[in-house]
Amino acid sequence: MRRRDAPTAPDPGLADLAPDQRLRRLELTVTRRLDGLLHGQYRGLLPGPGSEAAGSREYRPGEDEVRRMDWAVTARTTVPHVREVDADRELTTWLLVDASPSMEYGTATLDKRELAVAAVAAVGFLTAGVGNRLGGQVLAPDGIRRFPARGGRTHLLGLLRALLGAPRTDGHPVTPGLHDGLDGLQRMATRRGLVVVVSDFLDGLADDPDAAPAWEAVLRRLAVRHQVLAVEVTDPRELELPDVGLVTLVDPETGRRREVWTGDPGLRERYAQAAAAQREQVRDALRRSGATHLALRTDRDWSADIVRHVHAQRRLAAAPAAARGGAA
Numbered sequence: 001m002r003r004r005d006a007p008t009a010p011d012p013g014l015a016d017l018a019p020d021q022r023l024r025r026l027e028l029t030v031t032r033r034l035d036g037l038l039h040g041q042y043r044g045l046l047p048g049p050g051s052e053a054a055g056s057r058e059y060r061p062g063e064d065e066v067r068r069m070d071w072a073v074t075a076r077t078t079v080p081h082v083r084e085v086d087a088d089r090e091l092t093t094w095l096l097v098d099a100s101p102s103m104e105y106g107t108a109t110l111d112k113r114e115l116a117v118a119a120v121a122a123v124g125f126l127t128a129g130v131g132n133r134l135g136g137q138v139l140a141p142d143g144i145r146r147f148p149a150r151g152g153r154t155h156l157l158g159l160l161r162a163l164l165g166a167p168r169t170d171g172h173p174v175t176p177g178l179h180d181g182l183d184g185l186q187r188m189a190t191r192r193g194l195v196v197v198v199s200d201f202l203d204g205l206a207d208d209p210d211a212a213p214a215w216e217a218v219l220r221r222l223a224v225r226h227q228v229l230a231v232e233v234t235d236p237r238e239l240e241l242p243d244v245g246l247v248t249l250v251d252p253e254t255g256r257r258r259e260v261w262t263g264d265p266g267l268r269e270r271y272a273q274a275a276a277a278q279r280e281q282v283r284d285a286l287r288r289s290g291a292t293h294l295a296l297r298t299d300r301d302w303s304a305d306i307v308r309h310v311h312a313q314r315r316l317a318a319a320p321a322a323a324r325g326g327a328a
Helices: 020-033 071-077 112-126 153-165 178-188 216-225 265-289 302-327
Strands: 052-058 081-086 092-098 133-140 143-150 194-199 227-234 246-250 257-261 292-297
Touching: 071 081, 092 112, 092 143, 092 178, 112 153, 112 194, 112 227, 112 292, 112 302, 133 153, 133 178, 143 153, 143 178, 178 194, 178 216, 194 216, 216 227, 216 265, 227 265, 265 292, 292 302
Parallel strands: 092 133, 092 194, 194 227, 227 292
Antiparallel strands: 052 081, 133 143, 246 257
């Protein structure tokens, strides 16, 4: 929701969203301290194995994932076995970036769409490497924009410019849904890799908090084959309503308007409770789908949040190895 009388800020340039100094510092942090999180020794946002089959070994309870079970070998030997894989020599990262009307809202330094551009810039640098490629889709008000997987800085900057230049809407949008974007991405991402979804994940949420969002099933299918990172973008005013008197709120997805008296403390409390329940609904759906969750806010330092996330993933990746060393 957004205030009707809120001024429209001009679209910032890339330098305003991701200053060169900040990106250099982030890239330096990745190069020196955060390597080896993805396939093989490649740098990235998620820990995990490669994708090429390399035989089987006996299952280790508490260390191995059940979804890696090699059922054919298990049935033949009557001893549980899991598949082993070799590290990929190249990484393909597939992006799905939500540029729908609800992403145009923002009350802090950046609006949500601008923060999505910053997140894409970080993903591009974190997954950069010789032979690595980046591709994906942008859900814009004028339709789905597709970008084939290619390597190089020029390709990344072209994708960022397309995000910055995507048209904005006021009224009744025709933006494709998140489910449609994920379904199309599943058809594009034929080779195992990293899938990064940047959105507020508000599209397709059911009124019943126990019901699965429309996009959950296809996201779960993607997570079976790929490593999936869900970047949830929020603004602080979506979580609590300030006391600013009578305002006209606009639903950016439908264009509906409603006057609200924000001086009512009971209304503000109900709003905060409903907003918290909505975000919990999103978190539960992402957890059920098997995606790794990274939450970014427009009023926080996005680069610091990403660095903390990568550090946390590195600790998770190192824990099984430490446990095996202790057992030995």
